[in-house]
Amino acid sequence: MSSVTTRLACKPGDYKSDLKPIWCPGCGDYHVLMSFTRAFAKLGLPPEQITVVSGIGCSSRIPAYTSCYGFHGVHGRSLALAAGLKVTRPDLTVVVASGDGDGYSIGGNHFLHACRRNIDMTYVVMDNRIYGMTKGQPSPTTEPEFDTALTPGGTGVAPFHPLVVALASGANFIARCFSGQPNETADVLVEAIKHPGFSFVEILSPCVTFRPDEQDWKEQVRPAPVAATNDQGKAARRLMTDDGFNLGILYRGNRAPFQPAIGVSSIDLSELEKDFEL
Amino acid sequence: MTASPSISIAIIGSGGSGALTTVNFLLEVASSAGWHGLFTRTLGPQIRGGEAAGLLRLAVHPVDCPPDQFDLIIGIDWLNAHRFGAEIKAGPKTLVISDPRGGEPPPMVTQSGAHVVEIPMKEMAKSISGGRPNMIALGIASRLLGFTVEQMLAPIAKQLSGKGAAAIEASRAGIKAGFAAAAGIKLDVKLAAPSPSDARRWLLSGNEATALGAIRGGVRFAAAYPITPATEILEWLSPSLAKVGGILLQAEDELAAINMIIGSSYGGTPALTATSGPGLSLMIEAIGLATASEIPIVVVDVMRGGPSTGIPTKSEQTDLNIAIYGLHGDAPHLVLAPQSVADCLFTTQWATYLAEALQTPAIVLSDQFMGQARAAIERPADVAFIGARAVATDMSSAYKRYALAPGGVSAMAIPGTPGGQYTADGLTHSEFGIPTSSAADHLAQLDKRRDKLERFNYGDHWASIEGSGELALITWGSLTGAAREAVGRAAADGVDVRVIAPRLLAPVQPERLAAALDGVKRILVVEQTHSGQFHRYLRAHYDLPAPVRAFHRPGPLPITAGEIHRAIMDWR
Ligand SMILES: Cc1ncc(C[n+]2csc(CCOP(=O)(O)OP(=O)(O)O)c2C)c(N)n1
Ligand code: SF4
Numbered sequence: 119m120s121s122v123t124t125r126l127a128c129k130p131g132d133y134k135s136d137l138k139p140i141w142c143p144g145c146g147d148y149h150v151l152m153s154f155t156r157a158f159a160k161l162g163l164p165p166e167q168i169t170v171v172s173g174i175g176c177s178s179r180i181p182a183y184t185s186c187y188g189f190h191g192v193h194g195r196s197l198a199l200a201a202g203l204k205v206t207r208p209d210l211t212v213v214v215a216s217g218d219g220d221g222y223s224i225g226g227n228h229f230l231h232a233c234r235r236n237i238d239m240t241y242v243v244m245d246n247r248i249y250g251m252t253k254g255q256p257s258p259t260t261e262p263e264f265d266t267a268l269t270p271g272g273t274g275v276a277p278f279h280p281l282v283v284a285l286a287s288g289a290n291f292i293a294r295c296f297s298g299q300p301n302e303t304a305d306v307l308v309e310a311i312k313h314p315g316f317s318f319v320e321i322l323s324p325c326v327t328f329r330p331d332e333q334d335w336k337e338q339v340r341p342a343p344v345a346a347t348n349d350q351g352k353a354a355r356r357l358m359t360d361d362g363f364n365l366g367i368l369y370r371g372n373r374a375p376f377q378p379a380i381g382v383s384s385i386d387l388s389e390l391e392k393d394f395e396l
Numbered sequence: 397m398t399a400s401p402s403i404s405i406a407i408i409g410s411g412g413s414g415a416l417t418t419v420n421f422l423l424e425v426a427s428s429a430g431w432h433g434l435f436t437r438t439l440g441p442q443i444r445g446g447e448a449a450g451l452l453r454l455a456v457h458p459v460d461c462p463p464d465q466f467d468l469i470i471g472i473d474w475l476n477a478h479r480f481g482a483e484i485k486a487g488p489k490t491l492v493i494s495d496p497r498g499g500e501p502p503p504m505v506t507q508s509g510a511h512v513v514e515i516p517m518k519e520m521a522k523s524i525s526g527g528r529p530n531m532i533a534l535g536i537a538s539r540l541l542g543f544t545v546e547q548m549l550a551p552i553a554k555q556l557s558g559k560g561a562a563a564i565e566a567s568r569a570g571i572k573a574g575f576a577a578a579a580g581i582k583l584d585v586k587l588a589a590p591s592p593s594d595a596r597r598w599l600l601s602g603n604e605a606t607a608l609g610a611i612r613g614g615v616r617f618a619a620a621y622p623i624t625p626a627t628e629i630l631e632w633l634s635p636s637l638a639k640v641g642g643i644l645l646q647a648e649d650e651l652a653a654i655n656m657i658i659g660s661s662y663g664g665t666p667a668l669t670a671t672s673g674p675g676l677s678l679m680i681e682a683i684g685l686a687t688a689s690e691i692p693i694v695v696v697d698v699m700r701g702g703p704s705t706g707i708p709t710k711s712e713q714t715d716l717n718i719a720i721y722g723l724h725g726d727a728p729h730l731v732l733a734p735q736s737v738a739d740c741l742f743t744t745q746w747a748t749y750l751a752e753a754l755q756t757p758a759i760v761l762s763d764q765f766m767g768q769a770r771a772a773i774e775r776p777a778d779v780a781f782i783g784a785r786a787v788a789t790d791m792s793s794a795y796k797r798y799a800l801a802p803g804g805v806s807a808m809a810i811p812g813t814p815g816g817q818y819t820a821d822g823l824t825h826s827e828f829g830i831p832t833s834s835a836a837d838h839l840a841q842l843d844k845r846r847d848k849l850e851r852f853n854y855g856d857h858w859a860s861i862e863g864s865g866e867l868a869l870i871t872w873g874s875l876t877g878a879a880r881e882a883v884g885r886a887a888a889d890g891v892d893v894r895v896i897a898p899r900l901l902a903p904v905q906p907e908r909l910a911a912a913l914d915g916v917k918r919i920l921v922v923e924q925t926h927s928g929q930f931h932r933y934l935r936a937h938y939d940l941p942a943p944v945r946a947f948h949r950p951g952p953l954p955i956t957a958g959e960i961h962r963a964i965m966d967w968r
């Protein structure tokens with residue numbers, strides 16, 4: 119998060135736009151939006167100091183539903199767009215929103231490098247283990263036996279483990295939340311935004327339309343039994359053995375964020391010409 | 397012996413022979429003495445080592461194209477030199493200096509009728525402590541071109557200053573020995589003296605000129621993924637941007653690079669990426685995003701032989717189609733092309749200015765030939781094109797990011813501005829930026845983005861137009877130099893040709909071209925493609941009021957003035 123003058127007495131409603139979401143009734147993403155606005159209000163950031171960047175998908179529709187600056191870009195590239203924004207505008211608070219298809223499939227390479235680069239931003243992936251927007255195809259987190267029209271009988275391919283990938287790639291903060299718990303999620307988002315460097319928050323966010331079975335998640339999730347660690351080895355063991363339903367902050371690293379110097383110009387442009395003068 | 401306005405020299409050697417360094421010294425010295433020059437290199441396929449040839453043209457006038465034939469060829473050794481044969485043309489007037497221990501000159505040279513003189517450069521170097529054959533070659537070239545040993549030593553002493561007096565002494569001895577060995581050898585041409593000028597002299601590559609133009613135009617952020625032949629743009633930009641308070645990020649791929657620069661520009665910092673064909677292909681989707689969301693960006697494509705991986709180290713003009721038509725949907729944007737090393741500076745600066753003024757992507761089509769050539773030029777004049785976008789500051793009424801303003805350009809709110817919050821979107825949107833599929837909004841925003849480009853007054857920079865003959869030669873990009881030279885020769889043959897080279901390829905300028913073509917009887921289109929992309933583009937967008945012939949062929953060999961001259965003389 120950037121050090122900006124905070125305004126007191128901000129209400130979550132101050133961070134909501136008038137736009138009516140296109141989401142299906144009951145979609146988990148409504149609660150994620152609620153967590154966003156609550157977290158922003160708790161942080162007391164002026165909405166114009168926040169930019170929400172996303173790709174394409176149901177989940178990626180979130181920027182325009184906030185009253186912040188937003189960028190709804192192309193599928194899978196939100197982290198790259200956000201990197202260019204944040205390094206040139208370190209004064210802004212940058213939150214990136216994505217889905218499991220947008221973030222882990224088409225955008226998978228950028229996920230690795232965003233973790234590695236460790237620019238100060240917060241990356242929220244609304245994982246519903248399905249491509250919602252395109253009406254129900256499997257994503258990299260879909261169970262192998264999950265039956266879809268595109269993959270009758272399931273993909274037969276095991277899902278990957280985004281939190282482990284994030285840790286191995288250098289993310290500086292790793293947490294898991296459940297959309298059905300918007301207050302707890304907002305608290306984690308506050309911590310994620312405040313934590314220096316690249317913060318990764320996976321939010322289990324059910325797709326009621328194409329994954330009605332995910333309604334059961336509310337019974338399956340539980341607070342993680344142990345507190346966050348800053349030890350990568352311990353975190354690796356915990357994340358590798360975790361069943362995907364432990365909630366809370368799971369890892370808090372202490373890598374220094376990447377932020378090259380910007381805006382400090384010591385020379386006149388004509389000095390650049392010296393390279394070419396004989 | 398007659399004084400010629402230009403002279404051309406090739407120095408060939410295997411990896412580590414220093415052939416390229418030698419040519420660079422010659423260029424530096426000639427440039428300091430007031431000549432213009434162009435230095436291109438040709439390398440074998442090895443990553444490092446292997447054979448290399450430095451090709452140099454010196455002249456009393458600006459040099460923007462390769463020679464038809466070389467006046468002097470020095471073979472330190474000829475290992476695999478046949479690979480360059482087609483590019484290093486010799487003729488009966490060519491003088492070839494060959495080391496008898498360096499193998500046989502290739503048939504292209506021996507069968508040309510060139511005069512071959514043997515000088516044992518390697519052996520001579522051995523007799524000097526720390527001596528190197530390329531310094532012998534430099535001494536030979538110095539004498540034949542009319543330079544002194546002392547003139548050569550100045551840049552060498554500068555470059556070797558870290559290596560101690562012994563290294564400089566070894567070079568001096570080498571140059572002297574070569575100089576002495578060239579006594580009595582005659583070169584058929586003598587380079588005319590340069591006209592006196594107190595202009596400041598620059599030595600730079602087209603890629604460096606491109607990078608400087610970008611910074612002058614206002615670029616302060618660059619993100620890119622390395623690719624031949626664009627990488628030198630990035631390597632010069634990286635430290636230079638840092639000096640002026642900017643940043644260069646090496647992206648994980650071109651998809652990231654293009655999105656990074658969109659993010660930077662959205663945040664208010666003008667931004668650029670540089671790539672070549674394969675990278676441009678990956679960037680296309682996001683260039684469409686910048687078009688739709690009206691984010692200014694500059695994308696430099698240093699074209700190389702295609703398709704696919706093609707010929708990375710050789711030039712072509714075959715990315716014209718993708719640059720103009722590659723985007724899906726109706727996506728008007730700017731496409732510009734510099735015409736020479738020096739013009740890379742102007743055109744990139746202008747492109748940055750236009751992108752910012754029109755809030756749209758500008759694709760700059762440079763190419764390997766001018767991008768990687770090093771030219772000795774007079775310092776280009778400063779121009780006033782400094783990017784300044786319309787920024788929204790007055791938020792007293794509800795802010796419309798995509799307001800249907802007259803002229804089509806709407807003021808852009810920069811994040812951090814209270815009351816200006818909007819979501820930039822690739823989805824079809826209303827004036828407020830709100831996603832919509834309404835037919836009226838779709839049409840209004842399509843019109844807006846078209847009109848802002850079409851109604852803008854681009855002025856005379858849109859093309860360079862010279863001459864008034866009834867034959868019009870239409871070309872573009874780095875071929876402009878060869879075309880001008882060909883037209884000069886045709887004039888000497890009594891044939892007047894006008895040259896029209898558009899610098900602005902999109903949006904098209906039909907009225908301006910019509911004016912430029914007024915009174916023509918024949919049109920010759922010249923381009924370096926296999927399929928005639930430029931010819932088709934002209935046919936699609938312009939009225940060509942006279943019979944047309946097209947001269948086009950693919951790379952890897954550069955198109956010479958001689959070829960174009962023949963095409964002119966055949967079409968009279
Ligand atoms: C380049 C490209 N390919 C494919 C699509 C189609 N598409 C849109 S959203 C999407 C998947 C979204 O899945 P996810 O990120 O999980 O988001 P969700 O809708 O589930 O929230 C796909 C494949 C696209 N918009 N762009
Ligand atoms: S399809 Fe699924 S993810 Fe998309 S809005 Fe509907 S419930 Fe939500």
Ligand SMILES: [Mg+2]
Pocket residue numbers: 175217218219244245246247248249250257
């Ligand atoms: Mg999904």
